[in-house]
Amino acid sequence: MDLTTVSKKIEIGNVTINSCVSLSPLAGITDFVLRQLIREYSKNCLLTTEMISSEALVQKPECNISYTNNKESPIAFQIEGHKPELMAKAAKILEKKASIIDINMGCPIKKIVNGNDGCSLMKNPQLAKDIVLAVKEAVNIPVTCKFRLGWSQDSKNFIEFAQLMQEAGASAITVHARTRAQMYSGNADWSELAKLKGEIDIPYFANGDIISPETAKKCLEISKADGIAVGRASMGDLSLIYRIEKFLNEGILIPEPDLKERIKMLRKHLDFQIAFRGEETGIKFFRKFYPSYIRNIRKGAEYRHSLITELNYNNILKILDEVSLNA
Ligand SMILES: Cc1cc2nc3c(=O)[nH]c(=O)nc-3n(C[C@H](O)[C@H](O)[C@H](O)COP(=O)(O)O)c2cc1C
Missing domain, CATH: 1.10.1200 (Non-ribosomal Peptide Synthetase Peptidyl Carrier Protein; Chain A)
Structure with missing residues (x-):
């Protein structure tokens, strides 16, 4: 891929992100503190909060987990849950602070999927669609979804799922290139994500195993995605997203911090x-x-x-x- 072809901005509904990199949500990690520090390096990337339980937020709207300030923009607040009306209420509570509301449809952990939240929504596309419709109806900012390739190897439904979310009004999606059954094992299969090209009109972010500027570029080439989401590798290198942007936008490879x-x-x-x-x-x-x-x-x-x-x-x-x- 010619680096000059990398998109320098992504339109998510009426929000323009002047970067093709987003910080992937990490529960207990991408809190206000880490996000502020990453923002000191990258002025333009899309930050994302850790997932926020819609039930907990509706019960206690002013909690530490939703703390932010105006330096964070553009920022997506990610909500998690399975009850459309609660998800809509949670989104409404966050609307003033957020640039975007992101919906968690990919979390694989037992406690979450057993409660019909996270990746279990990929087994219930109609409910996932109802959630997006309800959240869209409740807020005037763009709504996005984050999910996986599918529940398991033999039930990969990310293409139809993406189309359905788009139909419901999602303005962008992020796909972690693993199934729920894989959890975090094996390698993210970026080539699967290339199948989304031409199947949806909204931008998609590729996610999984991006650990450096070079892997970011490779992932974009293979997945044909509009952008990338970087998660675990942001821990231990606050400058990683900035280094990726510098490489993708200007071809400058800043060495990793010693x-x-x-x-x-x-x-x-x-x-x-x-x-x-x-x-x-x-x-x-x-x-x-x-x-x-x-x-x-x-x-x-x-x-x-x-x-x-x-x-x-x-x-x-x-x-x-x-x-x-x-x-
Ligand atoms: C500790 C941890 C917490 C996570 N929390 C969330 C979360 O709150 N919401 C979400 O959508 N994904 C969550 N994820 C998944 C990541 O956002 C990402 O999809 C996954 O780690 C793959 O990307 P990476 O290889 O860049 O880390 C979490 C992953 C880990 C390891």
């Missing part, structure tokens, strides 16, 4: 978590991020263990200094 830079990012991320959640909760919440920042180094497992079990802020900084020195 350990010293990653530790600088880590410290900023940790400090921001503490400022957002308070010291004790912030430090505990942050434990899940150490493995992504402290990787591929000598004594890495030992350092990670010390960091994860340490609750004292100054001691954490001492361990980080030691990691830097030994790098």
Whole structure:
């Protein structure tokens, strides 16, 4: 693919995204803090919140999980649930904060699919359609959907499903190129997504296993998608989406941050978590991020263990200094 053919903007309904990269939602990860830090690098990408339970939100509209500020725009707020009227109410609550409402139809975890939410909606396309219709009716901003290739290898219905969501009024879709049965195993099959080309008129984002500017380009080539959504690899490299945009738009390959830079990012991320959640909760919440920042180094497992079990802020900084020195 010639890099000059990469679309520099994507129209999602009446919202223009001046980038073809979006941050894929990650529950417990893509919170206000991580999104702010990614936005410092990438001014134009589409940010997405972690999934927000429609039931919980309707019961308690002012919760931490939906916190945002005006620097985040453009931002999609993702809601999760299976009751059209509750999903519509949740979307209405979020409408003022959001550029876009995204509907989760791809989450594979048992607790979610057993409650008829997430990817189980791919087994009930009519209900999925009713949800999109209800949400569309409730809000004046674009509505998008995120789903997988299908429930299992022998029930891949993403093409018909995408067409149905478009018919219901979805303005764009993101497809994780795995089935629910695969969960996160094996490789994302980007070539499957190319089958969407010509079958729908709305833009589609390809998702799964994009870990670098080079894989982003390869994924766009193979999937023929309009854009890409980057999830797990954003952990441990706050600049990844920016580096991808720079490569796709200008052909400039910025090297991935070395350990010293990653530790600088880590410290900023940790400090921001503490400022957002308070010291004790912030430090505990942050434990899940150490493995992504402290990787591929000598004594890495030992350092990670010390960091994860340490609750004292100054001691954490001492361990980080030691990691830097030994790098
Ligand atoms: C810890 C974790 C949390 C996730 N949370 C969400 C979520 O809230 N909503 C959603 O649509 N997908 C969620 N996903 C799926 C990701 O958005 C993405 O589709 C998947 O990880 C594949 O993309 P990646 O290889 O770039 O991470 C989650 C994945 C992980 C690993």
